[in-house]
Amino acid sequence: MSTDDLQTDLTRRTENSPxxxxxxxxxxxxxALSIATTLAIIFLLTTEAAKFFSATAPLVGVTGETASIVEFLTGTRWEINNGKFGVLPLVSATLMITIGSAVIALPLGVATAIYLSEYASPQVRSVLKPALEILAGVPTVVYGFFALIYITPALGTVFPSINFFNLLSASIVxxxxxxxxxxxxSEDAMSAVPDDLRQAGYGMGATKFxxxxxxVVPAAxxxxxxxxxxxxxxxxxxxMAVAIAAGSRAQLLNPLNPADYLQSGLPMTGAMVQLLTGDITGGGLAYRSLFAIGLTLFVITLVMNxxxxxxxxxxxEEY
Incomplete structure (x- = not known):
């Protein structure tokens, strides 16, 4: 019996054991539970968002206002008390926070990964990596208050015209x-690069840098x-962090204008928190807009993944 046949026979015996x-x-x-949970979330968001876009009942306190998918996606005003449900101001604030945080986190994160993977000794790595994991475990609401108490006042010394609630502070935190x-x-990906590639580089006279x-970086x-x-x-x-630090003023901002980062804004997640904690009627148009915003977030995240x-x-690369 060949090795492959023996391995197949052993696999069949173990697979049939109780x-x-x-x-x-x-x-x-x-x-199956993971898939069912995801499908349930998609079903909830889709059905409730469909009710929002096909709503015929007017908003409480406002007559003649209905939801429209075109107005939702292209509208420039988010004023639920006036029946205005344009999502672009929320998307612009979310986009600005995303861009600002990426400018800060991506280069620093890669530089940290390079140090941990290529320069740090095992003793230093055993201390720094758990410290990073602790940083990731801090509750987000704590980050929000940290932005208000420390980051915003520090930014105020540089930008006197900055609002107390602003997108720059939210982006930093x-x-x-x-x-x-x-x-x-990134450090895990760099550590998975075979040492043979590093040794080949050193053999060619390359420096550590x-x-x-x-x-290492191109291979990972x-x-x-x-x-x-x-x-x-x-x-x-x-x-929570952006809901606390960014403010609650929904306005259309320009992500390419640095001055707009000094203004307050209302990101999509902040709008959802504002709606949930506000005085809205369950089942009404404002309530259902929560699911329209959630579906928009879901689609954006899905496309990115x-x-x-x-x-x-x-x-x-295959090694």
């Missing part, structure tokens, strides 16, 4: 929040890019 069948059923149920995600995933930036680019997408998705979906998978699979 213990193996029980384990397989348990893991299948876990996977969200950037700090997602640094551990970028650093941890040349090997780290010219060999798929994992690094995946960390970027996951971190940006986290920034888009962040709730699909792009991440495509790019990661395109640049993934």
């Amino acid at each position: 213990r193996e069948l029980l384990s397989r059923s348990f893991f299948f149920l876990c996977a 969200v950037g700090i929040m997602i640094i551990p995600m970028v650093a941890s995933i 040349d090997v780290s930036t010219g060999i 680019v798929s994992g690094i890019f995946s960390s970027f997408i996951l971190a940006i998705s986290r920034a888009i979906g962040e709730t 699909i792009v991440s998978d495509v790019v990661a699979s395109h640049y993934r």
Whole structure:
């Protein structure tokens, strides 16, 4: 009997054992539960958002106002008391926080990953990596109050015209929040690069910096890019920190205008918190707008994850 035949025979025997069948059923149920939960969320968001877009009942206190998917996607005013449900002001604030946090977190996270993977000794790595994980475990509401108490006053010394609630402070604190995600995933990807590639670089006379930036980083680019997408998705979906630091004024802002970062804004997650904590009627148009915003967030995050998978699979190296 060949080695392959022997391995196949042993696999069949173990697969048919009661213990193996029980384990397989348990893991299948876990996977099925994850899929069922995702499908349930999609179903809830879709059905409630459909009710919002097809609503015929007027908003409480406002006559003649109905929801429209065109007005929702293209409207420039978010004023639920006046029946205005344009999502563009919310999207612009979310986009600005995402861009600002990415500018802070991505280079710092990759630099941290390079240090942990290529420069840090095992003793230093054993201290710094758990410290990063602790940073990732701090409650987001604490980050929000940290932004109000420390970051905003510090920014006020540089920008006297800055609002107390502003998008720059929110961007900085969200950037700090997602640094551990970028650093941890990127460091894992760099550590998976075979040492033979490093030794080949050293054999060619390359320095530590040349090997780290010219060999290790390009070889781990798929994992690094995946960390970027996951971190940006986290920034888009962040709730409490931006709800506290960014403010609650819904206005259309220009992400390419640095001065707009000094203004307050209302991101999509902040609008959802504002609606849930406000005086809205359950089942009404304002209540259902929560699910329209949630569906918009879900679609944006889903598209980003699909792009991440495509790019990661395109640049993934096989070792």
